[in-house]
Each structure stands twice: as C-alpha cells, then as structure tokens.
Amino acid sequence: MSDRLPGFSTLAVHAGAQPDPTTGARATPIYQTTSFVFNDADHAASLFGLQAFGNIYTRIGNPTNAVLEERVAALEGGTAALAVASGHAAQVVVLQQLLQPGDEFIAARKLYGGSINQFAHAFKSFGWNVVWADPDDIASFERAVTPRTKAIFIESIANPAGSITDIEAISTVARKAGVPMIVDNTLASPYLIRPIDHGADIVVHSLTKFLGGHGNSLGGIIVDAGTFDWSAGGKYPMLSEPRPEYHGIRLQETFGNFAFAIACRVLGLRDLGPALSPFNAFMILTGIETLPLRMQKHCDNAKAVAEFLAGHPAVSAVNYAGLASDKYNQLARKYAPKGAGAVFTFRLKGGYDAGVSLVSKLQLFSHLANVGDTRSLVIHPASTTHSQLDDAAKIKSGAGPDVVRLSIGIEDKEDLIADLEQALGA
Incomplete structure (x- = not known):
C-alpha cells in the first residue's frame, strides 16, 4: 500500500x-x-x-x-x-x-x-x-x-x-x-x-x-x-x-x-x-468486516421508524437524537454526524400495559434482551432489563413504565413500519 x-x-x-x-x-x-x-x-x-x-x-x-x-x-x-x-x-x-x-x-x-x-x-x-x-x-x-x-x-x-x-x-x-x-x-x-x-x-x-x-x-x-x-x-x-x-x-x-x-x-x-x-x-x-455497511443501514432505518412513530396517535413521545425536534439533536450533530444510532425508546399513551401488549403483537420484531443485531428487536425495559429498579430509578434511567425500546435492524424499513403499524393498531 x-x-x-x-x-x-x-x-x-x-x-x-x-x-x-x-x-x-x-x-x-x-x-x-x-x-x-x-x-x-x-x-x-x-x-x-x-x-x-x-x-x-x-x-x-x-x-x-x-x-x-x-x-x-x-x-x-x-x-x-x-x-x-x-x-x-x-x-x-x-x-x-x-x-x-x-x-x-x-x-x-x-x-x-x-x-x-x-x-x-x-x-x-x-x-x-x-x-x-x-x-x-x-x-x-x-x-x-x-x-x-x-x-x-x-x-x-x-x-x-x-x-x-x-x-x-x-x-x-x-x-x-x-x-x-x-x-x-x-x-x-x-x-x-x-x-x-x-x-x-x-x-x-x-x-x-x-x-x-x-x-x-x-x-x-x-x-x-x-x-x-x-x-x-x-x-x-x-x-x-x-x-x-x-x-x-x-x-x-x-x-x-x-x-x-x-x-x-x-x-x-x-x-x-x-x-x-x-x-x-x-x-x-x-x-466487523461489514460494520460500516450495517451501521449506516441501521441508522437510516432507525430515523425512518422514529419519524413514523413520532406521528402515530398511540405514541406520546419518541426519544431519538436523530430527530430535529429531539433535545439531543445538537449533540448528535456534533458527535455522530453519520447517524444517531439504532437504539431508541418511545412512550405509549397506554402506559405499562400498552408496552407489554405491544411487544406481544409485533411479528417481525423479535422480543428479546439484546441490541445491535441485524434483526430488529423490541423490549419493554420496565418489565425486563430495568425491572430490578424502583419506579423513580426507572424513570431517571429512561426506562419508565410506558417506555418501549427498539433496536432497529437492517431489514427493509417499509416492513418494519408496517409491523409497528399493525401492532399499534391492534
């Protein structure tokens, strides 16, 4: 070289x-x-x-x-x-x-x-x-x-x-x-x-x-x-x-x-x-050999899914730094100009019960405790990964009872949005 x-x-x-x-x-x-x-x-x-x-x-x-x-x-x-x-x-x-x-x-x-x-x-x-x-x-x-x-x-x-x-x-x-x-x-x-x-x-x-x-x-x-x-x-x-x-x-x-x-x-x-x-x-x-290709696809998909969720009537808030309206958007522009990552949370108007229900209705998203997979993943942190914390600590850590976490994979974004749409509608 x-x-x-x-x-x-x-x-x-x-x-x-x-x-x-x-x-x-x-x-x-x-x-x-x-x-x-x-x-x-x-x-x-x-x-x-x-x-x-x-x-x-x-x-x-x-x-x-x-x-x-x-x-x-x-x-x-x-x-x-x-x-x-x-x-x-x-x-x-x-x-x-x-x-x-x-x-x-x-x-x-x-x-x-x-x-x-x-x-x-x-x-x-x-x-x-x-x-x-x-x-x-x-x-x-x-x-x-x-x-x-x-x-x-x-x-x-x-x-x-x-x-x-x-x-x-x-x-x-x-x-x-x-x-x-x-x-x-x-x-x-x-x-x-x-x-x-x-x-x-x-x-x-x-x-x-x-x-x-x-x-x-x-x-x-x-x-x-x-x-x-x-x-x-x-x-x-x-x-x-x-x-x-x-x-x-x-x-x-x-x-x-x-x-x-x-x-x-x-x-x-x-x-x-x-x-x-x-x-x-x-x-x-x-x-790692495909990391650059995967991460860019992860980020592009995540932004599209976050934009969809931000406009859905069942969703009260979306926490994704890639959205222009997000409080962390300026930091994302500074530190992560190629994309704000593929893991984010959103809040459901139906609270804890709505979060538990949603993860059971999704079909393409896998309900499991991991992130960073080629496959799209979903979890309700308050009942799983953060369940050992009291409610106040859950909220401080960003895992309140109404919060659902997504790890967006590299599938076609249209299919991911369709899966979320049917689960939220159901």
Missing part, C-alpha cells in the same frame, strides 16, 4: 490480519488451542517475565483474539486492546486496575440496566462505591468528585433511550479531577463515534452488539487510548508501583502508552479469567 492512512472500511476488513504464514489461509484461522509450545526454556522464562511478547495460554492471549484486539484498537484510534468474555467482564477488568477497596467512581445515571445493577450491587462486594451523576447536568459530575474518586464512566449513546452524552464536557471534569474517563461505546460503535477523539482515556464495548452484529457471539473489549499518565499522583498503584508477581516491573514505566492494556491482560484477565473463546473472536471479526 501507499503511505496514506487506511480508511475506516479498509481497517474494518484488514486491520490486524494477514494471510496465515503456514497455510496461506486468507481468513483469520480459529486457533482452537489451550496452550502454545515454547522455543526453549529461556523463551518460556522471557514470556512469563513480560520480557517478550508471545503466546502462553489462551486464558491470557490467543492469535485469533489478537487480530480482533488490533482491529478494534485501530478502529477506535487506541494504542492497544484486550478482548474478554463479555461487556460486563470488560467493566470488571477495567475497574480492577483502578480501584482499591473504599475507592469511588462516578457513573452517568443513564446506563444499561445491567451496568446499573453491576455498579450499585455486585461491585459493593469488592468495596468499590459508585456515585451517580446526571449526564444532562455536567456540574453534577464536578460535585460528585471526592479524594476517593478514581474514574468517571459514561456511555457515548446511552441505553435504553439513545440519548447522546457530551463526552468532551465530561472529559474536562475528569482532567480537572486527575482521573481517567471510561466510555462505553457499544451503541455507537467507532463508525459513529470515536470517544478517544473527544477525550476518553479508556473505551469499552460489548462486542456482542453492533461490532459482532449478528446476535450469535458474546464478547467484550477494552481499548487503551494511551493518553493517561498512570504515575501522576500515586493514585494507581497497580500501574505505577513495582509488581511483585513480575519481579518488580512498573507497568507504566515499562510499557508507556499501552500500559493500561497490559495491566488489564496480566493483572486482570490472567487472574480473574474471563477469557474470550477464539471461536467467538472469529465470529466477531467476521461481523
């Missing part, structure tokens, strides 16, 4: 991959093995001592997974990445590097219901404390900062309502506080938004969603932006202090702008063990 930087679509197909040197296979092989043979005793020692890069054991790394990691890092503009078993696993591994018992992290209140539950309940057993802030009120993040704050966590496009978060404004708060900003970019994918370009230090994804795109494989990934100084202030001893399990290596000093990705691998994945199956990595790689 020439010296020009490859475009996004080219990276989606080629980044991290090359023909297999042994067989010439063009598609990345599935290296379905638990472990790898060392050249000799010195080679083995250097791998275990972090003095050389290479394969040891698939729980720590695998060649198929490595292609996936390099590809997503390239698409996000990061220095390195680590693939893990799920999006939830990515969040655990990230925060394990940053927090000690008694520490706090600030999280946007508008998040996927599973993340709210994980942060508010599961993480308490680690002694990690979440402090909630309102992404519509940037000052609430500033007010939440304390000496125990070690990170800020947001979603670029918030689940379930599809609202756009002002990444740059919140990154300014994080910089002032001297803490990294973590952005879950699952609903946007790097095709629509690259959070690192707007101040993110760490990006996480549920690969299960738009990156994989076909509803067939679980996975998660952590992308290191290489932008944060982990040695400043002594806040992050996992990265700045000597690691006894690696003969006193200081990860920040040794690995520089990809130290966080290394820490997640050799201190998180190695010991916690949420490894991604090489088969799932292969499936997700295949999905």
Whole structure:
C-alpha cells in the first residue's frame, strides 16, 4: 500500500490480519488451542517475565483474539486492546486496575440496566462505591468528585433511550479531577463515534452488539487510548508501583502508552479469567468486516421508524437524537454526524400495559434482551432489563413504565413500519 492512512472500511476488513504464514489461509484461522509450545526454556522464562511478547495460554492471549484486539484498537484510534468474555467482564477488568477497596467512581445515571445493577450491587462486594451523576447536568459530575474518586464512566449513546452524552464536557471534569474517563461505546460503535477523539482515556464495548452484529457471539473489549499518565499522583498503584508477581516491573514505566492494556491482560484477565473463546473472536471479526455497511443501514432505518412513530396517535413521545425536534439533536450533530444510532425508546399513551401488549403483537420484531443485531428487536425495559429498579430509578434511567425500546435492524424499513403499524393498531 501507499503511505496514506487506511480508511475506516479498509481497517474494518484488514486491520490486524494477514494471510496465515503456514497455510496461506486468507481468513483469520480459529486457533482452537489451550496452550502454545515454547522455543526453549529461556523463551518460556522471557514470556512469563513480560520480557517478550508471545503466546502462553489462551486464558491470557490467543492469535485469533489478537487480530480482533488490533482491529478494534485501530478502529477506535487506541494504542492497544484486550478482548474478554463479555461487556460486563470488560467493566470488571477495567475497574480492577483502578480501584482499591473504599475507592469511588462516578457513573452517568443513564446506563444499561445491567451496568446499573453491576455498579450499585455486585461491585459493593469488592468495596468499590459508585456515585451517580446526571449526564444532562455536567456540574453534577464536578460535585460528585471526592479524594476517593478514581474514574468517571459514561456511555457515548446511552441505553435504553439513545440519548447522546457530551463526552468532551465530561472529559474536562475528569482532567480537572486527575482521573481517567471510561466510555462505553457499544451503541455507537467507532463508525459513529470515536470517544478517544473527544477525550476518553479508556473505551469499552460489548462486542456482542453492533461490532459482532449478528446476535450469535458474546464478547467484550477494552481499548487503551494511551493518553493517561498512570504515575501522576500515586493514585494507581497497580500501574505505577513495582509488581511483585513480575519481579518488580512498573507497568507504566515499562510499557508507556499501552500500559493500561497490559495491566488489564496480566493483572486482570490472567487472574480473574474471563477469557474470550477464539471461536467467538472469529465470529466477531467476521461481523466487523461489514460494520460500516450495517451501521449506516441501521441508522437510516432507525430515523425512518422514529419519524413514523413520532406521528402515530398511540405514541406520546419518541426519544431519538436523530430527530430535529429531539433535545439531543445538537449533540448528535456534533458527535455522530453519520447517524444517531439504532437504539431508541418511545412512550405509549397506554402506559405499562400498552408496552407489554405491544411487544406481544409485533411479528417481525423479535422480543428479546439484546441490541445491535441485524434483526430488529423490541423490549419493554420496565418489565425486563430495568425491572430490578424502583419506579423513580426507572424513570431517571429512561426506562419508565410506558417506555418501549427498539433496536432497529437492517431489514427493509417499509416492513418494519408496517409491523409497528399493525401492532399499534391492534
């Protein structure tokens, strides 16, 4: 190739991959093995001592997974990445590097219901404390900062309502506080938004969603932006202090702008063990090859469906940032000019009962707890994904009793609108 930087679509197909040197296979092989043979005793020692890069054991790394990691890092503009078993696993591994018992992290209140539950309940057993802030009120993040704050966590496009978060404004708060900003970019994918370009230090994804795109494989990934100084202030001893399990290596000093990705691998994945199956990595790689084509179709369909719903008499409100009338439209124009995503909510005049009824009457939409599939999906969050929250918390998170969430697929938009029309009419 020439010296020009490859475009996004080219990276989606080629980044991290090359023909297999042994067989010439063009598609990345599935290296379905638990472990790898060392050249000799010195080679083995250097791998275990972090003095050389290479394969040891698939729980720590695998060649198929490595292609996936390099590809997503390239698409996000990061220095390195680590693939893990799920999006939830990515969040655990990230925060394990940053927090000690008694520490706090600030999280946007508008998040996927599973993340709210994980942060508010599961993480308490680690002694990690979440402090909630309102992404519509940037000052609430500033007010939440304390000496125990070690990170800020947001979603670029918030689940379930599809609202756009002002990444740059919140990154300014994080910089002032001297803490990294973590952005879950699952609903946007790097095709629509690259959070690192707007101040993110760490990006996480549920690969299960738009990156994989076909509803067939679980996975998660952590992308290191290489932008944060982990040695400043002594806040992050996992990265700045000597690691006894690696003969006193200081990860920040040794690995520089990809130290966080290394820490997640050799201190998180190695010991916690949420490894991604090489088969799932292969499936997700295949999905990423068509990401630009799919995401544009997703967005075009979503806008058409949102416009239809906005004019329907059974609908009281549509929350889709791609609509000119939406409160997040200006942020969508700034951060996601190619489209406002494919996941959004709308409210029914009939309330809770109307939401439950609608999902049972739809025929083309699949009623299930997922987003980012080629197929169009529907769910009533108040009775499912957000059911563990009380009514006040449901409403604050954008999942009130009258709310229905759609994940718009790549079918013909006319068929999707017809299905909604018959279900709303019934």
